[in-house]
Amino acid sequence: MWQGIALLVLTLPTLLAQQQQLAKDPGAFDPGAPDPAVTERRRATQSPAAPTPHLPDGRPDFGGKGAWFPGFAGNIAELKWKGVKSADKQVEVPFLPESLSVFNYRVETIGKDDPEARCLPVGVPRYMFDPYAFQMLQFPDKVVFLFEGDNYPWRIVWTDGRKHPKDVNPTWMGDATGHYEGDTLVVDVVGFNGQSWLDQAGHEQTTRAHIVERYTRTDSRTLKYEVTIDDPGAYSKPWVATNTVYWRPGLELAEYVCNENEKSSVHMIGK
Amino acid sequence: MMRSAVLSSLIAFAASAQPPAATPPPGPAPRLASGRVDFSGVWRPGDIFLIEDISLGLKKGDSIELTPAGEAVMKRHQSKDDPETNCLPTGVPRHAPYPWKIVETPDYIYFLFEGNIHSYRQIFMDGRKHPADPNPTWYGHSVGHWEKDTLVIDTVGYNDLFWFDFVGHPHTEQLHTVERYTRSSRSTLTEEVTIDDPGTYKHPFTVVASHRLLPGDELMEYICQENNRDVRHLVGPAGRP
Numbered sequence: 001m002w003q004g005i006a007l008l009v010l011t012l013p014t015l016l017a018q019q020q021q022l023a024k025d026p027g028a029f030d031p032g033a034p035d036p037a038v039t040e041r042r043r044a045t046q047s048p049a050a051p052t053p054h055l056p057d058g059r060p061d062f063g064g065k066g067a068w069f070p071g072f073a074g075n076i077a078e079l080k081w082k083g084v085k086s087a088d089k090q091v092e093v094p095f096l097p098e099s100l101s102v103f104n105y106r107v108e109t110i111g112k113d114d115p116e117a118r119c120l121p122v123g124v125p126r127y128m129f130d131p132y133a134f135q136m137l138q139f140p141d142k143v144v145f146l147f148e149g150d151n152y153p154w155r156i157v158w159t160d161g162r163k164h165p166k167d168v169n170p171t172w173m174g175d176a177t178g179h180y181e182g183d184t185l186v187v188d189v190v191g192f193n194g195q196s197w198l199d200q201a202g203h204e205q206t207t208r209a210h211i212v213e214r215y216t217r218t219d220s221r222t223l224k225y226e227v228t229i230d231d232p233g234a235y236s237k238p239w240v241a242t243n244t245v246y247w248r249p250g251l252e253l254a255e256y257v258c259n260e261n262e263k264s265s266v267h268m269i270g271k
Numbered sequence: 272m273m274r275s276a277v278l279s280s281l282i283a284f285a286a287s288a289q290p291p292a293a294t295p296p297p298g299p300a301p302r303l304a305s306g307r308v309d310f311s312g313v314w315r316p317g318d319i320f321l322i323e324d325i326s327l328g329l330k331k332g333d334s335i336e337l338t339p340a341g342e343a344v345m346k347r348h349q350s351k352d353d354p355e356t357n358c359l360p361t362g363v364p365r366h367a368p369y370p371w372k373i374v375e376t377p378d379y380i381y382f383l384f385e386g387n388i389h390s391y392r393q394i395f396m397d398g399r400k401h402p403a404d405p406n407p408t409w410y411g412h413s414v415g416h417w418e419k420d421t422l423v424i425d426t427v428g429y430n431d432l433f434w435f436d437f438v439g440h441p442h443t444e445q446l447h448t449v450e451r452y453t454r455s456s457r458s459t460l461t462e463e464v465t466i467d468d469p470g471t472y473k474h475p476f477t478v479v480a481s482h483r484l485l486p487g488d489e490l491m492e493y494i495c496q497e498n499n500r501d502v503r504h505l506v507g508p509a510g511r512p
Contacts, residue, residue: 041460048503065378068277079469079497118496119358120494120496120497121389137374137376137381139374144374144381144383146381147395151358151389151392151494151496152360152380152388152390152391153388153389154389154390154391156489156490169492171492172492172494172497173492176282177439195497203293241350253393254406255408255409255410257359257360257388257390257409258360259357259388259496260359260409260432261356
């Protein structure tokens with residue numbers, strides 16, 4: 001009883017501070033803006049978005065003082081997944097029979113084999129659907145992605161005109177080359193190791209995957225992400241998923257080391 | 272014996288990304304348009320102490336003296352508990368034998384690591400100070416500035432989890448490091464690190480290391496966590512291979 005009151009007294013200032021903060025910015029404690037109403041309230045309290053910023057050489061500027069935060073989408077093909085907002089639009093996934101079985105198994109076993117749960121890289125395109133901040137650093141010859149989530153990794157997309165190697169070493173992130181088309185960064189990725197899941201739901205990615213990503217900063221605050229998944233090992237034809245990524249002014253990347261104290265995976269038994 | 276085989280294979284693996292050993296390109300360090308020395312390029316730790324035993328890199332005349340508390344912690348360290356072996360970051364200044372590179376924007380410098388769980392480290396170059404109560408992390412809170420051609424990085428806010436080397440030199444959250452990087456020639460990056468941790472060492476000490484340029488090379492994807500099978504083979508107290 002006394003402990004309960006003491007706890008309440010101790011936590012009261014924090015609760016009050018949080019409420020005051022929420023009144024100022026209703027979305028402040030909401031990762032990834034899954035709720036459109038919250039997003040709208042946040043927008044109403046922010047200054048209006050500015051037009052797409054550009055670098056001196058005319059390329060779109062994907063940086064600034066802040067970081068990107070994807071709207072969380074557990075299933076990149078569904079508008080809603082387990083009751084929360086998911087990807088931007090619903091997609092009919094052209095499963096091959098075997099990849100449908102794989103997907104169904106992963107759903108039925110509640111994602112117990114999800115590599116992300118074991119602190120392995122989430123791969124491409126899942127970084128753009130997971131609720132962790134990231135930054136894009138643009139150089140003349142490359143774009144460096146810095147991710148907060150997972151095991152705090154980075155990724156390089158070469159924009160110096162090089163081609164994919166002939167016999168690319170299979171990796172989680174694949175081999176990525178990019179170019180600019182107007183205000184869009186187009187990234188072409190091959191050379192996957194086939195171990196990543198496309199999303200939390202469990203859409204399969206095989207070693208034959210060829211991914212084309214399109215990043216468009218439509219205004220100062222919004223990054224539209226469109227990904228074309230061409231993977232004849234799992235799907236009968238290419239399909240497209242989209243997501244919206246939000247700019248968080250002033251946000252800096254915090255160090256997140258998944259492997260430091262990972263205690264969840266032993267409890268993931270699929271029942 | 273086992274350890275040295277593992278280490279050799281690690282080094283061989285890291286080296287496999289590069290073309291056959293060539294003579295390092297001679298000449299002075301290249302410069303940016305601004306006139307300052309350019310640190311870009313892929314670097315490979317050239318000194319074994321960055322991996323095995325930090326005391327091998329002590330600056331001439333310097334010494335490492337553990338406090339009784341520090342000594343007690345070091346004695347407890349078993350090889351199998353080395354965070355590096357368990358796919359955790361190696362902190363500062365330990366590098367393991369993997370290449371790394373530096374990328375720079377106006378307000379930040381980033382170290383991108385091939386090993387070190389394939390992570391990165393950010394250094395604030397915008398003139399800010401350390402926060403009064405930083406959140407303890409593997410890489411700490413790093414602020415940097417240039418002293419002519421030398422990059423000086425001051426870091427506090429470390430967690431107490433990483434080891435400085437295979438032999439298990441420990442530290443506490445009181446750790447404060449000052450790193451000084453100089454590209455002394457086109458193919459050499461020299462690092463001088465002063466380690467100050469009154470929780471573990473009786474006085475600050477300085478170690479010196481060099482990194483060699485890997486011209487034309489790029490970092491590979493290395494995911495320690497993917498298939499780590501070493502830990503169960505490591506027995507006994509922390510030590511050099």
